[in-house]
Amino acid sequence: MPPDTPDWFHEIDHTGDIGIQVTAPTLPQLFERAALGMFRLLTDLDSVHTSESTQIAVDGRDLEALMVRWLSELNYRHTVDNVLYGTFEVDSIHETEDERVLSATVRGEAIDPDRHTVYTEIKAITFHGLDVHETDGGWAVQVIFDM
Amino acid sequence: MPDYDLEKLDDYRWQIPKTGGMRVPARLYATEAMLEDILSDDAPQQAANVAHMPGIVAASLAMPDIHWGYGFPIGGVAAFDPDDGVISPGGVGYDINCGVRLMSSTLTKEALDRRDTERLVDALFRRVPTGVGASGALRVDPSTLPQVLRNGAEWAVGKGYGSDADLDVIEEGGQVDGADPDAVSARAKERGLDQIGTLGSGNHFLEVGYVSEIYDDEAARVMGLHEGHVTAIIHSGSRGFGYQVCDDALSDMDKAMNKYNIELPDRQLACTPIDSPEGQKYIRGMRCAINYAFANRQVMAHNTRLAFEEALDVPPREHGLQTVYEVAHNIAKFETHRVNGHEQEVCVHRKGATRALPAGHPLVPGRYQHVGQPVLIPGDMGRYSYVLVGTETALDETFGSTCHGAGRKMSRRRARKTAGNRNVTAELANEGIIVRGESRRTVTEEISEAYKDVADVVEAVEGAGLSKKVAQLRPLGVIKG
Numbered sequence: 001m002p003p004d005t006p007d008w009f010h011e012i013d014h015t016g017d018i019g020i021q022v023t024a025p026t027l028p029q030l031f032e033r034a035a036l037g038m039f040r041l042l043t044d045l046d047s048v049h050t051s052e053s054t055q056i057a058v059d060g061r062d063l064e065a066l067m068v069r070w071l072s073e074l075n076y077r078h079t080v081d082n083v084l085y086g087t088f089e090v091d092s093i094h095e096t097e098d099e100r101v102l103s104a105t106v107r108g109e110a111i112d113p114d115r116h117t118v119y120t121e122i123k124a125i126t127f128h129g130l131d132v133h134e135t136d137g138g139w140a141v142q143v144i145f146d147m
Numbered sequence: 148m149p150d151y152d153l154e155k156l157d158d159y160r161w162q163i164p165k166t167g168g169m170r171v172p173a174r175l176y177a178t179e180a181m182l183e184d185i186l187s188d189d190a191p192q193q194a195a196n197v198a199h200m201p202g203i204v205a206a207s208l209a210m211p212d213i214h215w216g217y218g219f220p221i222g223g224v225a226a227f228d229p230d231d232g233v234i235s236p237g238g239v240g241y242d243i244n245c246g247v248r249l250m251s252s253t254l255t256k257e258a259l260d261r262r263d264t265e266r267l268v269d270a271l272f273r274r275v276p277t278g279v280g281a282s283g284a285l286r287v288d289p290s291t292l293p294q295v296l297r298n299g300a301e302w303a304v305g306k307g308y309g310s311d312a313d314l315d316v317i318e319e320g321g322q323v324d325g326a327d328p329d330a331v332s333a334r335a336k337e338r339g340l341d342q343i344g345t346l347g348s349g350n351h352f353l354e355v356g357y358v359s360e361i362y363d364d365e366a367a368r369v370m371g372l373h374e375g376h377v378t379a380i381i382h383s384g385s386r387g388f389g390y391q392v393c394d395d396a397l398s399d400m401d402k403a404m405n406k407y408n409i410e411l412p413d414r415q416l417a418c419t420p421i422d423s424p425e426g427q428k429y430i431r432g433m434r435c436a437i438n439y440a441f442a443n444r445q446v447m448a449h450n451t452r453l454a455f456e457e458a459l460d461v462p463p464r465e466h467g468l469q470t471v472y473e474v475a476h477n478i479a480k481f482e483t484h485r486v487n488g489h490e491q492e493v494c495v496h497r498k499g500a501t502r503a504l505p506a507g508h509p510l511v512p513g514r515y516q517h518v519g520q521p522v523l524i525p526g527d528m529g530r531y532s533y534v535l536v537g538t539e540t541a542l543d544e545t546f547g548s549t550c551h552g553a554g555r556k557m558s559r560r561r562a563r564k565t566a567g568n569r570n571v572t573a574e575l576a577n578e579g580i581i582v583r584g585e586s587r588r589t590v591t592e593e594i595s596e597a598y599k600d601v602a603d604v605v606e607a608v609e610g611a612g613l614s615k616k617v618a619q620l621r622p623l624g625v626i627k628g
Binding site: 015061064069117123127128146 | 188214215216217218240241242279334337338347348349387390391393394397398401402413414415417555556557558559560561586588589628
């Protein structure tokens with residue numbers, strides 16, 4: 001673990017795949033930190049300029065599905081549009097009768113092979129052992145990625 | 148501590164009896180020596196979880212290379228009744244139709260000196276894009292992609308990548324029917340446009356090696372495997388296209404599970420009845436991904452031949468690279484098997500497991516009818532791989548399935564820590580193995596020590612009678628992601 005690892009982030013070291021455990025004082029921050037945690041696995045975040053911003057909206061039937069859709073959306077854009085993101089701001093999480101909708105502004109830039117190293121490929125964000133839950137101090141989640 | 152009992156059936160078979168919500172028992176194939184490793188993670192519990200799924204028949208099976216996966220374990224096999232059973236994208240995996248092709252050459256190891264091997268590996272590295280998001284070997288336009296998705300390796304051969312002789316020795320002939328491009332999202336299609344002919348990252352590889360030992364003379368002769376002769380192995384799948392098909396289907400099924408009153412111990416096991424709209428949509432889309440992977444490996448096989456011609460300056464007849472066989476190890480298919488003494492159609496899910504049919508089975512290609520279907524079991528990049536054949540025992544007990552590889556024993560981070568500042572590429576070069584990787588990190592994560600010894604896995608499947616050894620292959624050069 002690099003020395004600058006924040007105390008809200010823990011990488012789960014599993015034989016085949018990789019997971020992260022993230023905590024945050026609020027639910028929107030939990031989603032922001034989970035995204036930061038995922039991009040920490042992909043690259044050195046210090047190398048990413050946050051010059052371009054993009055609006056993102058995803059929905060899910062509960063918080064777990066919302067987390068999978070959110071991270072999957074970011075990973076899809078990273079893969080297909082060849083971008084890296086460095087900052088994440090969740091603008092709102094709305095709850096309707098049968099779904100939750102998250103809106104966010106994310107910032108990053110196109111991948112430049114001279115400045116960026118992409119360490120690995122995340123094939124997918126899994127539901128395995130996924131549990132978004134409240135803790136004494138806020139919120140916590142564990143996410144397992146298929147690498 | 149695990150909350151299940153493990154009964155010993157014989158030296159190679161273990162069983163978790165049916166308890167609680169399990170509909171069938173879970174059966175594990177392994178030697179006693181392998182058990183400690185296997186029981187150290189949750190994989191056997193995952194095999195027991197699979198036994199809860201509606202319509203599962205006979206048993207939830209785990210091959211000796213079983214290890215923890217999300218939902219289904221890697222190395223899992225489960226068959227479902229087509230009338231009251233389910234289909235589960237997690238039982239196939241994200242990399243739909245990940246598989247292995249073996250090619251044999253008439254060149255001998257002695258004919259390649261060190262510089263030849265280096266030139267060959269460099270040529271492969273140029274012609275077969277590797278690494279994260281690799282693209283660019285071949286780009287198809289959106290109007291052509293549906294042809295790839297319907298016709299698989301046949302499409303590639305029709306475009307001049309290889310020949311009909313390749314198709315004869317690919318599982319399913321390199322093409323499955325029932326693929327419907329309209330069942331696939333625009334996102335999956337977008338991801339599919341520029342990744343045909345690319346290897347990808349992680350444990351995918353293309354390896355040039357040689358036949359180091361033969362155990363079954365007749366089977367090896369029929370396969371064109373002669374001691375000292377050069378071989379090539381290609382391990383890859385359906386790339387981003389397949390990941391997206393799986394992701395989309397899991398999302399659909401996660402929403403639909405309540406409708407079908409399916410309750411399972413793990414949400415990643417999401418499934419719906421085979422004949423539900425969601426199940427049928429996934430099957431049609433999965434078949435597109437199966438064909439995509441067949442086309443992908445066919446194009447890479449063709450480019451492997453071109454790399455031999457370029458690097459060694461030989462015409463095709465002098466390298467004589469022909470396909471021995473190609474297996475799929477992440478797939479769901481409708482097959483006919485004996486269940487409780489009766490022949491019936493079942494939907495077999497193999498996630499990190501290989502089909503292994505015996506001699507005489509109608510799905511075994513003509514030239515292998517009297518020896519059995521070849522099974523390719525790659526090991527790590529520093530040791531060896533095996534060629535096996537399927538058996539009657541596999542057909543009777545495991546829906547004609549066997550293991551698929553070595554399986555990791557170290558996490559990627561622990562592998563990097565173990566390797567420290569070692570120059571893995573230089574170490575392997577000292578042993579005569581030339582490695583080219585898109586990233587030094589991947590090469591480090593894939594060190595031999597990070598994997599179990601594939602010989603142990605092969606010993607277990609042979610001991611259980613699920614497959615028979617034919618030959619061992621050792622590496623000369625490897626390209627990695």
